[in-house]
Amino acid sequence: xxxxxxxxxxxxxxxxxxxxxxxxxxxxxxxxTEALGKRVAGDITAEEDVPGFDRSTMDGFAVMARDxxxxxxxxxxxxxVDGEIFMGKEAxxxxxxGRTWRVPTGGMLPPGADAVVMVEHTEELDGRTIGVTxxxxxxxxxxxxxxxxxxxxxxxxxxxxxxxxxxGFLAAAGVHSLEVExxxxxxxxxxxxxxxxxxxxxxxxxxxxxxxxxxxxxxxQCGAYPVIxxxxxxxxxxxxxxxxxxxxxxxxxxxxxxxxxxxxxVSSRVIxxxxxxxxLFHGISIKxxxxxxxxVVDGKPVFGLPGHxxxxxVVFALLVEPxxxxxxxxxxxxxxxxxxxxxxKINRNVRSAxxxxxxxxxxxxxxxxxxxxxxxxxxxxxxxTMVRAEGLARxxxxxxxxxxxxxxxVRPF
Amino acid sequence: xxxxxxxxxxxxxxxxxxxxxxxxxxxxxxxxTEALGKRVAGDITAEEDVPGFDRSTMDGFAVMARDxxxxxxxxxxxxxVDGEIFMGKEAxxxxxxGRTWRVPTGGMLPPGADAVVMVEHTEELDGRTIGVTxxxxxxxxxxxxxxxxxxxxxxxxxxxxxxxxxxGFLAAAGVHSLEVExxxxxxxxxxxxxxxxxxxxxxxxxxxxxxxxxxxxxxxQCGAYPVIxxxxxxxxxxxxxxxxxxxxxxxxxxxxxxxxxxxxxVSSRVIxxxxxxxxLFHGISIKxxxxxxxxVVDGKPVFGLPGHxxxxxVVFALLVEPxxxxxxxxxxxxxxxxxxxxxxKINRNVRSAxxxxxxxxxxxxxxxxxxxxxxxxxxxxxxxTMVRAEGLARxxxxxxxxxxxxxxxVRPF
Numbered sequence: 151x152x153x154x155x156x157x158x159x160x161x162x163x164x165x166x167x168x169x170x171x172x173x174x175x176x177x178x179x180x181x182x183t184e185a186l187g188k189r190v191a192g193d194i195t196a197e198e199d200v201p202g203f204d205r206s207t208m209d210g211f212a213v214m215a216r217d218x219x220x221x222x223x224x225x226x227x228x229x230x231v232d233g234e235i236f237m238g239k240e241a242x243x244x245x246x247x248g249r250t251w252r253v254p255t256g257g258m259l260p261p262g263a264d265a266v267v268m269v270e271h272t273e274e275l276d277g278r279t280i281g282v283t284x285x286x287x288x289x290x291x292x293x294x295x296x297x298x299x300x301x302x303x304x305x306x307x308x309x310x311x312x313x314x315x316x317x318g319f320l321a322a323a324g325v326h327s328l329e330v331e332x333x334x335x336x337x338x339x340x341x342x343x344x345x346x347x348x349x350x351x352x353x354x355x356x357x358x359x360x361x362x363x364x365x366x367x368x369x370x371q372c373g374a375y376p377v378i379x380x381x382x383x384x385x386x387x388x389x390x391x392x393x394x395x396x397x398x399x400x401x402x403x404x405x406x407x408x409x410x411x412x413x414x415x416v417s418s419r420v421i422x423x424x425x426x427x428x429x430l431f432h433g434i435s436i437k438x439x440x441x442x443x444x445x446v447v448d449g450k451p452v453f454g455l456p457g458h459x460x461x462x463x464v465v466f467a468l469l470v471e472p473x474x475x476x477x478x479x480x481x482x483x484x485x486x487x488x489x490x491x492x493x494x495k496i497n498r499n500v501r502s503a504x505x506x507x508x509x510x511x512x513x514x515x516x517x518x519x520x521x522x523x524x525x526x527x528x529x530x531x532x533x534x535t536m537v538r539a540e541g542l543a544r545x546x547x548x549x550x551x552x553x554x555x556x557x558x559x560v561r562p563f
Numbered sequence: 564x565x566x567x568x569x570x571x572x573x574x575x576x577x578x579x580x581x582x583x584x585x586x587x588x589x590x591x592x593x594x595x596t597e598a599l600g601k602r603v604a605g606d607i608t609a610e611e612d613v614p615g616f617d618r619s620t621m622d623g624f625a626v627m628a629r630d631x632x633x634x635x636x637x638x639x640x641x642x643x644v645d646g647e648i649f650m651g652k653e654a655x656x657x658x659x660x661g662r663t664w665r666v667p668t669g670g671m672l673p674p675g676a677d678a679v680v681m682v683e684h685t686e687e688l689d690g691r692t693i694g695v696t697x698x699x700x701x702x703x704x705x706x707x708x709x710x711x712x713x714x715x716x717x718x719x720x721x722x723x724x725x726x727x728x729x730x731g732f733l734a735a736a737g738v739h740s741l742e743v744e745x746x747x748x749x750x751x752x753x754x755x756x757x758x759x760x761x762x763x764x765x766x767x768x769x770x771x772x773x774x775x776x777x778x779x780x781x782x783x784q785c786g787a788y789p790v791i792x793x794x795x796x797x798x799x800x801x802x803x804x805x806x807x808x809x810x811x812x813x814x815x816x817x818x819x820x821x822x823x824x825x826x827x828x829v830s831s832r833v834i835x836x837x838x839x840x841x842x843l844f845h846g847i848s849i850k851x852x853x854x855x856x857x858x859v860v861d862g863k864p865v866f867g868l869p870g871h872x873x874x875x876x877v878v879f880a881l882l883v884e885p886x887x888x889x890x891x892x893x894x895x896x897x898x899x900x901x902x903x904x905x906x907x908k909i910n911r912n913v914r915s916a917x918x919x920x921x922x923x924x925x926x927x928x929x930x931x932x933x934x935x936x937x938x939x940x941x942x943x944x945x946x947x948t949m950v951r952a953e954g955l956a957r958x959x960x961x962x963x964x965x966x967x968x969x970x971x972x973v974r975p976f
């Protein structure tokens with residue numbers, strides 16, 4: 151079977167998975183403080199104006215702006231002070247032409263006032279009169295009722311991932327609980343007859359499980375709920391049962407194979423047997439990470455990741471992370487550019503092949519005010535190279551390599 | 564008192580706080596899966612080599628490299644196959660000159676073998692003999708014992724923040740639990756007589772608390788333990804008691820003041836009264852965010868953040884976030900550059916003042932393959948402007964503004 155599949159590009163892989171995806175995380179009502187990083191389950195509409203009144207943004211005097219027109223140092227506009235508005239208190243008495251109220255930053259404007267003169271631009275004459283030494287325009291130094299949030303407007307739209315400022319915005323609008331999608335549950339399975347759990351001392355020819363922990367960490371960073379299912383024997387029936395169980399209990403399954411052809415064949419046959427539409431591709435034209443299987447089973451993504459730890463992490467970053475963070479793949483140039491935000495000058499020649507995207511582990515350092523990326527050499531089976539690295543640099547698919555001094559784009563980590 | 568302080572730069576503010584800081588988070592032993600984002604409490608040393616044996620990185624044949632020297636398609640080197648090494652099993656019989664063992668990717672090399680010939684570079688003659696059609700160098704296609712981790716080496720150093728690859732590295736080295744620093748506990752206090760909690764309907768002149776929630780979210784993103792202490796009355800004694808309680812129970816206190824001069828004065832007098840060395844600065848030359856108080860009390864940082872939500876978030880990003888994430892401020896050009904990783908072309912002129920650092924809320928979009936930053940206009944009291952924004956752009960202190968088409972550095976969010 152596997153031979154029928156041709157290595158495809160990352161863009162094609164994303165397109166094929168995206169087209170078959172049908173993630174349906176449960177919806178749950180949470181308080182604002184539990185909402186960070188979660189996705190809004192339905193449009194949230196404001197039921198009132200924020201602020202609920204015209205508000206001063208300065209310590210000063212509430213005025214009708216036209217009373218200050220023409221005012222200057224040498225010829226102030228004189229206004230009678232009717233009183234003082236206190237923080238958090240109602241200003242109920244309307245302002246009258248030629249008169250003013252003292253108002254603090256954040257204080258309510260009296261009806262009729264349309265601007266605030268900063269205290270710095272006034273002079274006190276006696277307790278009852280001030281001179282305004284600089285004119286204000288209508289709207290100056292105030293926030294209008296509903297300027298932050300207006301009744302009926304959409305505060306946050308369905309699918310939006312909640313950031314700290316969104317939490318503040320919800321609080322401002324009086325939304326103290328909201329429906330969000332539960333984070334995706336990801337089951338992580340390791341295979342490979344040579345693999346033992348970290349608490350076991352490996353015998354001759356055995357190594358400890360690395361991928362379960364790197365993938366657990368990466369899924370956790372995305373805000374998902376990862377579950378380590380453990381090391382499953384490289385046997386068709388055992389692995390199939392484990393995969394079926396994982397599919398029942400989670401939204402996504404990550405299998406990280408042993409790296410030998412034998413192990414990969416079992417993993418691949420199991421994934422192919424799971425259901426519809428099943429395996430979509432078998433091999434991506436990237437380095438490291440080529441031997442990747444992508445499948446969707448009843449709307450849930452299933453990935454057969456490479457056994458080499460570096461390769462598995464690269465494929466996770468490209469194909470798994472966007473789904474866990476946003477439920478979809480980047481859809482425009484802007485989102486794609488933000489995946490590798492940092493430009494850096496590479497400091498040695500690196501060969502690649504046209505038609506293949508390469509990802510380099512790099513250390514980052516500043517030299518003469520310029521960010522420099524220094525490739526970390528070492529095999530993709532060595533997790534230590536990823537520990538030394540401070541970012542992942544991308545050599546685009548159309549390039550046959552980069553020369554020392556060229557800029558590459560880096561995702562720092 | 565406040566008048567005695569002069570606005571200082573961000574760099575100076577960091578230096579002053581850093582010099583007086585003495586954070587002492589408790590240390591706790593956790594399993595690998597609980598360690599993400601936490602800081603290693605003491606150097607972790609490897610007690611064994613990883614891998615524990617020389618290992619093949621390819622499916623192929625384990626050889627003594629010298630037996631393949633000179634091999635080519637037209638004149639293969641013939642080797643007798645002594646048998647097959649199985650995954651996870653010991654290869655105990657030493658290799659003998661002129662002979663080979665079949666070995667899978669990840670399989671153990673027999674003693675004496677120093678390279679692996681990929682199966683693609685061999686031809687099977689009969690069940691017992693292969694022809695090698697391309698030479699290998701010693702070390703080719705193998706990982707040496709201890710190449711990933713060597714006994715006695717430092718796996719992770721004290722203070723290192725644990726990333727997913729570090730979790731894998733710990734697993735590889737057989738470290739299944741480790742001592743980490745507990746995340747910092749941050750108490751968040753809001754003041755302002757006009758501020759009500761989000762579940763209350765604001766009366767005339769009142770607004771809901773926004774800062775408690777944005778700051779809670781930002782602290783959560785840093786991996787800290789935030790606690791919302793609520794809205795404390797603008798009264799010296801009440802606020803002082805609340806701050807003292809907060810200092811006892813946490814590693815850092817964030818006070819976000821009302822924005823009026825009156826409220827700020829109370830906050831500032833309370834912070835000044837808390838202890839040694841106390842208030843270090845009062846005002847930073849940034850916009851927004853100028854009216855910020857920085858203090859350290861018995862080694863714990865205390866910040867009086869501006870009342871305007873945008874200002875409070877900017878100051879958090881500059882002065883609070885680095886401490887919560889790493890326990891210290893960026894210490895070199897590289898770390899500083901990484902705070903604002905993304906270059907983008909600004910699409911309108913923005914004025915600033917030399918001697919002041921400006922931070923612009925920006926929307927991000929791609930135009931002709933270039934990332935463009937479009938300033939979001941609006942007062943720093945409007946949290947909605949932060950919700951519309953997709954990043955924060957920095958105008959350096961030495962510039963008097965930027966012109967449309969100039970590049971700025973952006974921190975996307």
